[in-house]
Amino acid sequence: MLEQYNSICITKVASSILNIMGLDIPESMDSPIDILAKLSDYKLNKEKADRVVIYNPDAVAMWLYQKYTHMFEKAICCSDVSLPMLSVMPSVTPVCFASMYSGVLPQIHGINTYIKPVLRVNTVFDTLLKAQKRVALVSTTNDSISMIFLERQMDYFIYDSVEEVNSKAIELIEKDEHDVIVIYNGNYDTTMHKHGTQAEASLEALKNNIDFYQKIVDKIKKCWSNHNTFYGFSPDHGCHDIDGNCGSHGLDMVEDMNVVHFYGFNSRTKFL
Numbered sequence: 001m002l003e004q005y006n007s008i009c010i011t012k013v014a015s016s017i018l019n020i021m022g023l024d025i026p027e028s029m030d031s032p033i034d035i036l037a038k039l040s041d042y043k044l045n046k047e048k049a050d051r052v053v054i055y056n057p058d059a060v061a062m063w064l065y066q067k068y069t070h071m072f073e074k075a076i077c078c079s080d081v082s083l084p085m086l087s088v089m090p091s092v093t094p095v096c097f098a099s100m101y102s103g104v105l106p107q108i109h110g111i112n113t114y115i116k117p118v119l120r121v122n123t124v125f126d127t128l129l130k131a132q133k134r135v136a137l138v139s140t141t142n143d144s145i146s147m148i149f150l151e152r153q154m155d156y157f158i159y160d161s162v163e164e165v166n167s168k169a170i171e172l173i174e175k176d177e178h179d180v181i182v183i184y185n186g187n188y189d190t191t192m193h194k195h196g197t198q199a200e201a202s203l204e205a206l207k208n209n210i211d212f213y214q215k216i217v218d219k220i221k222k223c224w225s226n227h228n229t230f231y232g233f234s235p236d237h238g239c240h241d242i243d244g245n246c247g248s249h250g251l252d253m254v255e256d257m258n259v260v261h262f263y264g265f266n267s268r269t270k271f272l
């Protein structure tokens with residue numbers, strides 16, 4: 001079997017967000033994804049985005065998209081593009097999200113293993129805050145995203161359950177008080193670790209992630225017609241099965257390293 005690693009690294013997400021918003025990109029960060037820059041110009045009529053929502057479902061592997069494509073129908077229909085993306089090593093949550101939002105590899109940001117210290121290197125959040133952008137992070141208690149980006153002048157909404165996280169995320173879009181909103185859901189990851197990557201309960205959790213992404217996009221289209229919005233479905237790493245009907249990740253293998261990202265743009269309504 002041909003084992004092919006994807007070419008676009010998740011370290012390109014940070015600068016892509018800044019570029020699409022028309023902000024300067026720090027030299028430390030990997031360059032933006034060219035395709036997204038071009039698509040942004042096309043979809044936003046060469047304007048910049050003034051709103052960004054990135055949804056981070058944990059552990060949605062590329063192979064899940066390839067094998068269960070029909071399950072992704074809602075994500076496909078509400079996005080402008082799906083991109084094959086490459087994670088970083090070791091492919092575990094804090095390492096990957098640190099890379100995604102700092103734009104640098106693990107050896108530079110310093111989280112090289114499953115630890116969750118507050119990240120001290122520059123992240124996309126620091127650059128956004130310097131540019132006076134209002135940032136909200138909505139996530140579950142003790143999860144990586146809730147911990148490694150702490151101690152910044154942004155709004156943290158940390159809850160015990162995915163349901164509370166998701167209802168707050170929808171409320172924040174309705175309120176329209178933030179320029180950038182990042183939302184984390186770890187329910188597929190938790191379920192697949194326990195029951196295996198393709199167990200009924202795991203696929204149900206994946207379905208819930210895709211359903212919620214569509215809900216976010218619907219809400220953006222309904223509430224933010226006066227904004228140019230860039231939104232994404234951006235998992236951190238993939239997954240594979242191990243003995244005992246359990247799922248795992250963290251290895252340098254295609255199943256763990258290749259992920260699928262979806263991105264879309266919602267252009268503001270123009271009244272001519």
Ligand SMILES: [Zn+2]
Binds near residue numbers: 059093237
């Ligand atoms: Zn993860």
